[in-house]
Amino acid sequence: MQLTTYIADLLYRYECVIVPGFGAFLTRYKSAQIDDATNTFHPPSKIVSFNKQLQANDGLFANYVASVEKCSYETALQRIRNFTAEISMALSEGKTISFKNIGTFSLNEEKSLQFEPLPQQNFSTSAFGLSSFVSPQISREVYKETVDAFEEKAPIHFTPEGREVKPYLKYAAIAVLAISAIGFGSLKLYENQVQKFNYAEREKANSLVENQIQEATFVIENPLPVVNLQVPKHTGLYHIVAGAYRMEENAEKKVSQLREKGYSPLKMEVNRYGLHQVLYASFNDKLEAQRKLYEIQKSENPDAWLLVQEIH
Known part of the structure; x- marks a missing residue:
């Protein structure tokens, strides 16, 4: 078949x-x-x-x-x-x-x-x-037993002589730690002072700009009329398709019908099958798209279906 x-x-x-x-x-x-x-x-x-x-x-x-x-x-x-x-x-x-x-x-x-x-x-x-x-399971216990067996055969002993540290080395290490602590503390204090200074200067600049804005007067002669544009949002991966048409004029007619019903339809570019698909709406969330699809199928168009595709 x-x-x-x-x-x-x-x-x-x-x-x-x-x-x-x-x-x-x-x-x-x-x-x-x-x-x-x-x-x-x-x-x-x-x-x-x-x-x-x-x-x-x-x-x-x-x-x-x-x-x-x-x-x-x-x-x-x-x-x-x-x-x-x-x-x-x-x-x-x-x-x-x-x-x-x-x-x-x-x-x-x-x-x-x-x-x-x-x-x-x-x-x-x-x-x-x-x-x-x-993939065969890795048996880590085998390696642990091998290490234990090696330690039993060749134990490592630490003698007091080996751990002895000469007195002058101890004092040198303490001195290095102290110098490092003092240097770090000084650097931290300097950074705090710089941050406080920058914050104070930024507040002064913001205050000056706000005063200048409040004192300024804007006069616009012959302002342009306000134009409200409603751009249909068709972004996302999930799209509700109202129909697919081989003739472009039929797709345009469907777009006009949906616009009269209050939708913001979109006519997609012709696909690889030579069809013009008209969309009700697009969604990023799959569940939201499915809920809207069921609502449209129940109320006005039982042949509406869900398209999963990225559009640009």
Whole structure:
């Protein structure tokens, strides 16, 4: 099934890939781990799960199929419908369906859909080339026992003669410490005096500037009118997409509609698939973006979806 390959391709770039009428594949980050029982080191990864409740078409999968297979959007949608119909039929017959590089689907005894991801599959591009490895545990106790055994065989003895320090060396050391203490104290006193002087001069300068500002009079003839600009803020990694359009005029029309509703929309540059994406808003916090996405999907646009991408 060629469409399963397309799904795997998108999972490397997006956190949510919806197959219309079937369900959604979701990825989440998993940090690096160490298995103490087997001394195995696992790299950071993105693991995949499946949610059957998310079936509304967000346009991502269909647009990708259309761009790769060089067909129309409607043709791509029809191929996806045929694909999901074949899967549903095979599952109802008790077969296990395998998605290449993703996982397998089957029905349990209660006829509920079950998904089993491939354990070795990692969709994190930042961990590309990293694999799990086993490192033997370091036994530090062996070296400690070796040192103890060496000390027992060759003990080190200190004699009183070896520890004796001549009297004049003691006095010389005391004198050096005393001179150092006096020098350090003098230096510290000098630094405190310099700091106090600088602080007093700075206060005088600030006071003089404040007096001059209060006495000054500013007269501006023919002042320019005040212009209030509302610049939409579209910074961050998480963006709510209102739609993706192949015709730029359709994207401009969507921007006008959203602006009339009180949003500050943004039309992005055409992407690699030849689509103009229109954004509701952008967020730095993922949870805040998801809350706003659910609110928009519930109130006005069930096809809105979340784009995870850095924009400039």
